[in-house]
Amino acid sequence: MRIAKWHPGKLIILWSWGSVFAALTLTSFLVSPVSASPGLHLCELLITLLIPAALSGITWTWLSGRELDI
């Protein structure tokens, strides 16, 4: 997979979908009491944190500073 060739528009799409999923999991984490299902809430919080972290890693590692290469 040649991420270095991604179009900036694809970057926007990637972050948009990531934001949507992160928002959904964050909402799910916030709307019900933790005591009801602590394990599920922990997963939701971790996913909420991992999505932007993973996208940041991908962006930083493969997509930053490559504008000149395109």
Added chain:
Amino acid sequence: MLKKSLILTFAILVVVGYTHLGPAYPQAAVELVTRKQPIPKDFKTYSLFLICNPQWLDPAKNSGLLQLYRQFQSFGRAIGDDQAAVWFWNSNSYEHNDAKLAQIVDVERSVRFCQAWKLKPSEGPHLVITSTYPNETKLSSGLPENSAVYRLGDMSPPDISSLLAKLTDQLIANGKVNTTPTDDATPAPPVSLWVRLLTATQQTINSFGCAWSFKINAGPVSADLKSCKPT
């Protein structure tokens, strides 16, 4: 004429005396026990309502106290005449309003029970139901056998009503209650650290989400958008 007057006077005295004394113990479901009045004997069970928490002496608590008393009064009537529901007053001049109710609750007497039975005042009021006569001269021997303690401190009035309804069912059906208090009355078991951290995180994010508001004031049109409805 004199004879008629005497008869009339005697009749009035009997009526007034009966009104002040109230019904005899075995017929009384709710006992209003004045300071020196002992808890009556010969009941199947004794339900003691103990208010040891000084917060309940606050005049601001009068309405809540009255509500509690009414709930307990209904409970006492519902469990029947052979089971005593005991509420300690320091005077039998109580009135059916909430003006001075807190002043005539015999907290000191309740405190003696709480001290002897090691009940935390902060968790009160307490409802102690026992099938053993609660002898006040032998309180130091501890909580009687076959006793159940219910801590009502953290319970809302509807929860207390629900609990009293369950206890009424048990007392009527079985003549006793489970000596292990129900889940409604006992505090929840301690949660682990990570769950508390998770709960704190959730609360923090929720409070942060409520911290902002968006206001537009454009002459005749103004809008005020708030993230959360204040509670």
